[in-house]
Amino acid sequence: MEFVNESQEKIKSDLLTVNMGPQHPATHGVLRVEIKTDSEIVSEAIPHIGYLHRCMEKHSENLDYRGVIPFTDRMDYLAAMSMEWGYSLAVEKMLGTEVPERAEYLRVIIGELQRIASHLLFYGVYAIDLGAFSPFLYAFQDREEILRLFEEISGARLLYNYIWIGGVWNDVDDDQLRRISKFCDKMEENMKKYHSLVGMNKIFRERTANVGVVNEKMAYQYGATGAVLRGSGVKWDLRKDRTYGIYDKFDFDVPVGTGEMGTLGDCWDRYDVRVREVFESIKIIRQALEGIEAGPIMGKVSKIIKPPKGEIYMRTECPRGELGYHLVSDGKAKPYRLKVKSSCFTHVSMLGELGKGQMIADFVATIGSIDIVLGEVDR
Amino acid sequence: MSSEVVDFLNREVSAAGAKLMEVEAGDAPVVVEAAAIKDVCFALRDSSELSFEALQVISGVDYDESIEVNYMLASFSKNKEVIIKVILPKDSKDAVPEIESVCDVWKAADFQERETYDMLGVKFNNHPDLRRILCPDDWEGYPLRKDYEVQDTYLDMEVNPAHKINQGDFDFMTKAKLDSSEPKKITGSWKGHVSTEVADALKRKMDSLKSAKSE
Amino acid sequence: MSAQKEITFATDDELTFGKWLNNIWVGLSTVLKGMGITFKYIYNVKPVTIEYPEVREELPANSRSRLFNDAENCISCYQCATACPVDCIYITAKRREMDAPALKTSDGTAIKLDLLQYTIDTALCCYCGLCTTVCPTECLTHTTDYEFAQYTLDEMKYDYLATDIRAWRERIVK
Numbered sequence: 060m061e062f063v064n065e066s067q068e069k070i071k072s073d074l075l076t077v078n079m080g081p082q083h084p085a086t087h088g089v090l091r092v093e094i095k096t097d098s099e100i101v102s103e104a105i106p107h108i109g110y111l112h113r114c115m116e117k118h119s120e121n122l123d124y125r126g127v128i129p130f131t132d133r134m135d136y137l138a139a140m141s142m143e144w145g146y147s148l149a150v151e152k153m154l155g156t157e158v159p160e161r162a163e164y165l166r167v168i169i170g171e172l173q174r175i176a177s178h179l180l181f182y183g184v185y186a187i188d189l190g191a192f193s194p195f196l197y198a199f200q201d202r203e204e205i206l207r208l209f210e211e212i213s214g215a216r217l218l219y220n221y222i223w224i225g226g227v228w229n230d231v232d233d234d235q236l237r238r239i240s241k242f243c244d245k246m247e248e249n250m251k252k253y254h255s256l257v258g259m260n261k262i263f264r265e266r267t268a269n270v271g272v273v274n275e276k277m278a279y280q281y282g283a284t285g286a287v288l289r290g291s292g293v294k295w296d297l298r299k300d301r302t303y304g305i306y307d308k309f310d311f312d313v314p315v316g317t318g319e320m321g322t323l324g325d326c327w328d329r330y331d332v333r334v335r336e337v338f339e340s341i342k343i344i345r346q347a348l349e350g351i352e353a354g355p356i357m358g359k360v361s362k363i364i365k366p367p368k369g370e371i372y373m374r375t376e377c378p379r380g381e382l383g384y385h386l387v388s389d390g391k392a393k394p395y396r397l398k399v400k401s402s403c404f405t406h407v408s409m410l411g412e413l414g415k416g417q418m419i420a421d422f423v424a425t426i427g428s429i430d431i432v433l434g435e436v437d438r
Numbered sequence: 439m440s441s442e443v444v445d446f447l448n449r450e451v452s453a454a455g456a457k458l459m460e461v462e463a464g465d466a467p468v469v470v471e472a473a474a475i476k477d478v479c480f481a482l483r484d485s486s487e488l489s490f491e492a493l494q495v496i497s498g499v500d501y502d503e504s505i506e507v508n509y510m511l512a513s514f515s516k517n518k519e520v521i522i523k524v525i526l527p528k529d530s531k532d533a534v535p536e537i538e539s540v541c542d543v544w545k546a547a548d549f550q551e552r553e554t555y556d557m558l559g560v561k562f563n564n565h566p567d568l569r570r571i572l573c574p575d576d577w578e579g580y581p582l583r584k585d586y587e588v589q590d591t592y593l594d595m596e597v598n599p600a601h602k603i604n605q606g607d608f609d610f611m612t613k614a615k616l617d618s619s620e621p622k623k624i625t626g627s628w629k630g631h632v633s634t635e636v637a638d639a640l641k642r643k644m645d646s647l648k649s650a651k652s653e
Numbered sequence: 654m655s656a657q658k659e660i661t662f663a664t665d666d667e668l669t670f671g672k673w674l675n676n677i678w679v680g681l682s683t684v685l686k687g688m689g690i691t692f693k694y695i696y697n698v699k700p701v702t703i704e705y706p707e708v709r710e711e712l713p714a715n716s717r718s719r720l721f722n723d724a725e726n727c728i729s730c731y732q733c734a735t736a737c738p739v740d741c742i743y744i745t746a747k748r749r750e751m752d753a754p755a756l757k758t759s760d761g762t763a764i765k766l767d768l769l770q771y772t773i774d775t776a777l778c779c780y781c782g783l784c785t786t787v788c789p790t791e792c793l794t795h796t797t798d799y800e801f802a803q804y805t806l807d808e809m810k811y812d813y814l815a816t817d818i819r820a821w822r823e824r825i826v827k
Binding site: 604607608610611614618623624625626627628 | 729731734735740744745747766810
């Protein structure tokens with residue numbers, strides 16, 4: 060590029076290549092974005108991934124169907140329950156297994172709690188990305204309560220291995236259910252407070268409104284799902300539109316972006332969708348707590364799981380978007396192929412187009428708003 | 439759902455040759471001709487009755503004589519999904535089958551095709567930037583092929599060095615059999631990965647025991 | 654800069670005096686609201702962290718932490734090793750002699766094999782709990798011990814036939 064300086068001399072400038080990551084705190088893990096900057100403006104952004112690649116798909120080809128579940132946990136380690144749930148549903152659908160009523164209710168309760176925990180983490184970390192520190196501590200205080208509950212129920216804090224093929228591993232007692240109900244009341248209050256602390260804040264609004272706009276067409280082109288798609292104003296939620304489990308029994312809304320603070324599909328909309336989803340999750344948990352009844356928690360599954368020959372593509376709605384499992388079975392005790400469609404992987408591919416023409420600080424806000432977990436991107 | 443797509447494709451795209459694949463369980467994929475994949479995708483995206491707006495994922499599956507590439511398509515407005523399957527014949531073990539890229543149809547195909555190229559070695563023609571994505575650029579082989587063997591060294595580093603894996607524990611059963619007078623009574627949970635000299639020594643011992651018995 | 658989008662800043666809109674005042678008002682009011690929430694946390698807030706080495710947290714009873722195998726009740730069925738997704742359990746056993754005295758586990762199952770090796774590499778273990786659920790005599794359990802940092806990798810390998818690890822039995826098995 061050529062400029063003219065004060066004394067009317069021509070000066071030439073070049074693009075500067077900056078590597079953001081893989082150890083950059085704002086990239087949420089080991090994502091490296093090769094940025095070609097023109098002073099403060101990003102003229103090209105190339106995402107490089109694979110730093111956390113463990114080839115879980117190859118591992119699962121050498122494991123029995125039950126042994127894959129701990130590996131699915133380690134993809135999106137912030138929403139491990141949702142990962143297990145999707146896989147279990149895929150295998151159950153292949154086998155034609157009936158899941159007992161209580162197990163279905165428990166799955167819904169746990170899955171929605173996991174969604175709250177994951178969105179709380181997004182809320183805290185996004186605030187940190189944009190320079191606010193204390194919301195992170197508030198969010199973690201509440202998230203800690205969920206994790207403690209999960210530890211009592213499943214035995215682990217982060218990587219649960221709780222939802223098994225045919226049901227769930229461990230039962231929840233009445234005392235724990237009462238605690239969940241109490242937590243919901245508290246969480247509803249707190250989330251309103253947190254939203255007014257961050258979401259309504261003028262500085263936060265200035266940083267996120269009109270930044271990183273994903274319009275409807277772009278969302279379709281890149282196959283965006285979850286909060287990114289809903290933030291662009293598309294009312295699409297698998298829980299409602301392609302019901303799985305017992306989600307058809309519950310009454311809840313699907314929050315979509317409104318473009319209230321700027322353009323439809325900007326970072327603020329994506330933030331807003333996630334915050335409103337927390338309230339919807341609380342609504343679902345309350346209904347599930349009313350409907351849950353005593354009963355068995357494990358369906359009839361043979362000791363060695365051998366689904367019939369065939370293939371299936373099972374989609375579920377995870378906190379970060381749609382998770383799909385493409386399971387190919389050859390009738391043996393191990394999966395022939397297990398392909399994971401990760402929403403974060405799709406969303407990372409948007410970064411190149413989103414980053415073009417942004418300021419570097421806005422690019423950080425954009426990466427934060429699409430809420431990626433690198434464990435799921437690289438698998 | 440899938441049969442509707444088959445009818446549509448056979449009507450709209452002459453070279454598609456779409457047919458439904460029979461499966462015992464799960465979803466029935468629609469098999470189309472490899473040469474027509476781009477036309478098929480354009481037709482499915484732009485038709486008003488099906489309107490598959492989004493490509494969800496491209497998933498490759500390796501078989502002995504072919505590699506299957508599956509395109510999972512989803513329609514948000516019509517609430518539909520379908521698996522489009524392409525079967526690419528594979529002549530030899532190291533052959534890299536080729537297929538037309540669908541990046542022009544959906545931008546989502548960019549990363550998905552790169553991943554399929556990286557993991558299964560399917561070359562997508564006319565892809566804007568076909569590089570490895572998850573593995574390093576200088577990695578050898580395609581990990582998700584069934585006959586894949588990991589390379590011995592990478593950048594002068596030994597892959598799976600003996601002192602990093604529990605070689606002593608792998609050898610324990612074989613060594614116990616060597617020391618025992620009745621090796622057949624010893625069993626173990628671990629098979630394979632035994633060091634060659636220990637395994638050879640056990641083989642010699644078993645042979646000598648057998649011959650002693652026959653005498 | 655050829656293929657670049659036009660960058661628009663929010664401030665590029667025409668800034669009238671009314672808008673300017675409104676901006677200041679919104680900025681001040683929202684920041685003050687946030688500060689109000691923050692100030693509420695100054696008093697009457699219970700600490701949420703514990704001072705770790707002095708105060709130790711008790712984990713819930715079914716917490717999945719360090720593995721312990723009670724070798725006296727183990728019947729060497731290899732089910733745990735088969736179920737293990739990361740293959741970190743190594744077992745070798747020898748069939749008992751016919752004339753040897755009969756052994757039984759605490760729940761009455763006959764022991765037909767003598768353990769020669771029962772090693773778990775906890776550095777590889779992923780604490781998924783699949784091995785403990787398949788154990789027929791419930792001799793392999795997850796304990797609630799969580800402090801087991803070591804200086805070398807080899808020390809993470811637990812030989813459950815060694816005397817020092819067998820000595821945990823008094824504390825763990827009730």
